[in-house]
Amino acid sequence: MRSWLAALVVMGLAPAPVVPPVPPPQVVFVCAHGAAKSLIAAAYFNKLAAERGLAARATFRGLEPSDALSARAVAGLQADGVPLPDSKPTALAGTDLAAATHVFTIGCALPGAVQGSAKAASWDDVPDDKGYEAMRDAIVRHVRTLVDSLGPSAGAQPPPANPRQPPGATIAMYAPDQHDLYDGHYVLSANRIQMVGTLNDPVGWDHMDNDAKTVKPVAGTAEIDVDDLANTGTFEARLKIPEGDLVVAIDRFHEFSPCQNGGIVGFLHEHGTDSGCGDANWPKTFVYLAGWGYGHATLNGKPLYADYEMHFMVTQGIRDRKTLRVNYPMAGKKGPAGEVNPAMQQLDFYIRSPQQNPKNKPNREVFLHFFGMEVTWK
Numbered sequence: 001m002r003s004w005l006a007a008l009v010v011m012g013l014a015p016a017p018v019v020p021p022v023p024p025p026q027v028v029f030v031c032a033h034g035a036a037k038s039l040i041a042a043a044y045f046n047k048l049a050a051e052r053g054l055a056a057r058a059t060f061r062g063l064e065p066s067d068a069l070s071a072r073a074v075a076g077l078q079a080d081g082v083p084l085p086d087s088k089p090t091a092l093a094g095t096d097l098a099a100a101t102h103v104f105t106i107g108c109a110l111p112g113a114v115q116g117s118a119k120a121a122s123w124d125d126v127p128d129d130k131g132y133e134a135m136r137d138a139i140v141r142h143v144r145t146l147v148d149s150l151g152p153s154a155g156a157q158p159p160p161a162n163p164r165q166p167p168g169a170t171i172a173m174y175a176p177d178q179h180d181l182y183d184g185h186y187v188l189s190a191n192r193i194q195m196v197g198t199l200n201d202p203v204g205w206d207h208m209d210n211d212a213k214t215v216k217p218v219a220g221t222a223e224i225d226v227d228d229l230a231n232t233g234t235f236e237a238r239l240k241i242p243e244g245d246l247v248v249a250i251d252r253f254h255e256f257s258p259c260q261n262g263g264i265v266g267f268l269h270e271h272g273t274d275s276g277c278g279d280a281n282w283p284k285t286f287v288y289l290a291g292w293g294y295g296h297a298t299l300n301g302k303p304l305y306a307d308y309e310m311h312f313m314v315t316q317g318i319r320d321r322k323t324l325r326v327n328y329p330m331a332g333k334k335g336p337a338g339e340v341n342p343a344m345q346q347l348d349f350y351i352r353s354p355q356q357n358p359k360n361k362p363n364r365e366v367f368l369h370f371f372g373m374e375v376t377w378k
Contacts (some may be wrong), residue, residue, distance in 0.1 A: 176228065193220055199246075308351050
């Protein structure tokens with residue numbers, strides 16, 4: 001009987017035996033208070049796993065949980081554009097350990113119930129006293145290795161949007177580094193600069209201003225000369241604003257999120273709700289070149305801001321060429337692409353404070369925002 005059934009299966013005349021699906025990995029990150037390190041690990045793991053098309057997901061727990069999430073970790077993840085897990089510090093329970101396929105402790109002792117278990121491991125090289133960035137960088141290195149080890153076979157699902165392979169796209173492009181002649185050297189200039197709001201707007205300002213109500217032209221240019229391969233170069237805007245001569249420049253490039261590829265990257269999708277890179281303040285757009293890092297600003301030759309976060313991106317047309325408005329989110333949107341005009345190109349850049357203020361949009365104490373409607377490649 002078994003041999004006949006097997007033959008029928010081979011010939012397609014009988015149904016193949018149903019193989020139950022392998023449940024996806026369940027990862028638990030544990031730190032002392034369940035408020036910072038394990039939160040960062042879970043947030044980055046879930047983001048990277050989703051970008052990879054893995055069904056695996058992570059939760060975060062604490063041995064002695066705090067009352068609330070770490071404000072520094074939350075601010076850092078928000079600045080990185082990494083979605084926050086919808087949870088609060090929670091005590092590690094026996095049910096967590098029983099359901100987990102992987103348990104990682106970060107800076108604390110493994111629970112006795114899983115000590116010596118093959119599913120448990122410890123990350124002891126994550127610093128406590130060097131700030132969010134050092135903590136995040138150490139954690140993300142481990143998380144990337146973990147996601148790589150799970151691979152596409154570990155509960156894989158159809159891949160969601162990611163910065164270079166958006167679903168629904170009808171054309172494909174080679175990545176820059178697939179070209180033998182790619183040298184990574186970009187030299188651009190932007191003109192017809194517009195400033196969103198002013199330097200001294202009262203609290204409650206909207207410096208995204210999609211309706212272009214506070215957008216005003218300013219004289220000057222933005223100059224870009226960067227090396228994507230080495231993550232080095234310069235970005236500097238010299239502008240004449242009502243208060244005088246403003247200079248905004250990036251001092252060092254820095255990767256705040258894995259999609260930023262060391263701080264300078266070309267040819268990817270960013271922003272929107274499903275690009276796999278960046279926050280949702282802008283619509284999803286193809287980015288020809290982008291840079292992230294820390295910079296400074298001077299006004300009339302005197303220091304204005306120092307060591308503030310900066311970002312520039314050369315994008316498809318986010319702003320309407322006549323009204324300068326942003327049609328985002330777009331009512332009745334039908335296609336999978338972002339609310340942009342690919343027949344245009346613009347430069348968008350900002351400098352923002354690390355300090356936050358929920359009364360402003362975006363939620364920063366300082367967010368100087370500019371865009372240039374004319375971009376020249378050199």
